[in-house]
Amino acid sequence: MAKAVKPAVMSVAVDVLIFTVSDNHVEVLLERRAEEPFKNCLALPGGLVKTDESPDDAVKRCLREEIGVEDIYTEQLYTWGDIDRDPRNRVISISYIALVNKSRCHPIAGERVEEVCWKEISADDINELTKELAYDHGEMISYALSRLKGKLEYTSIAFHMMEEEFTLPELQKVYEILLDKPLYKANFRKKIMDFVEETGNTVTGNPHRPSKLYRWNGR
Amino acid sequence: MAKAVKPAVMSVAVDVLIFTVSDNHVEVLLERRAEEPFKNCLALPGGLVKTDESPDDAVKRCLREEIGVEDIYTEQLYTWGDIDRDPRNRVISISYIALVNKSRCHPIAGERVEEVCWKEISADDINELTKELAYDHGEMISYALSRLKGKLEYTSIAFHMMEEEFTLPELQKVYEILLDKPLYKANFRKKIMDFVEETGNTVTGNPHRPSKLYRWNGR
């Protein structure tokens, strides 16, 4: 009865959501596509996984080729596979979340890319942005952002968005922007102290008490 | 310079980790494969995603075809894509976790399957089991189990492993087996009360006070 199953053949892609915090808002890195489909549209960095590389390796390669970025923290997020998510072919996409510090990450347009840009995302305009984006990349951003918020509470991922040395007020600001709510200074410090160590340096030059510099202790 | 990218073509599969709790241990559902590769080996239910179905739909279909199971709770877990994870072809597998109540789920061997069986997994013998399993399915089980434990604490997934009506001692037992540690009765009840409602029924016939039956309130 059961006829032979014809192997399903399709393309597998990776898409990377690179988040950073700048001034007072969250930003995601987008590229303007230089090729079809969605030529000239904004899209997430990423591309097809080759047959001789793992998805993790594909992420590394795409970031290097397309935007000249290496050695950043990435983590697999969710795999999107609706049959009509790509207008031309059947493509299943494994999405990755990446967190960077803006001053330590300098993307430049590379292969298949017209330009790269940081795009501010606030709760208000995320729907607007979604319309501009290729594929289901808008949905991916929303989903990634909510997962990022959740993980902030019980992991140390936020440190990937900091410079090597940072002050506690700076760190608190990053949390406040991501969570979109103010935090109590004293409480934040008590909680975060387990995960940082003093570098011995301070930031001076401001009309107030110098702030101590810390680094992530890796926990 | 950049030569045309040849689309990477490969197969995409789904694999489902169906967990249940029975007596004093966690069990996972395995099937003995009736076809190559890994013929006669134990493996997770699953199969290739067809070009005209989403991964979620593929999960539904595979469970129906292979083990005759429908309408169970599933959730995407992680996508595995090492280049050598399948000995013959390049296959990327999206793993799903599923939770069932054993007395409400009656798998029977179907297409491509020799037999189906519940396999006990304890911390001790999981390494033994891993050796028997096809592909990287042993690793998938370990990973899924640790994620399941984590999610128990902050989600309501455990209710998917209960019968429609259950007593609080029964529910507590499930938590204790999954978390592999005893819980305080009074505290467990206070916490879980927000998520259940009385059905009005009780369980009698035991030489002690009857226990009230509850159902999940959906929260």
Added chain:
DNA sequence: GCAAAAGTGTTCTGGATACACCCATGA
């Protein structure tokens, strides 16, 4: 000295932990 922001100590409270006790049943 003063404004400003860094940094710290203290109270309060809600939830988790731990333990003690009461209750309803079958035999």
Added chain:
DNA sequence: TCATGGGTGTATCCAGAACACTTTTGC
């Protein structure tokens, strides 16, 4: 009436919330 396990009340502890306060700088 007794053993058994279901079910409940309460003291304790701890982390987080909230607030008040001190410290150090530039001007």
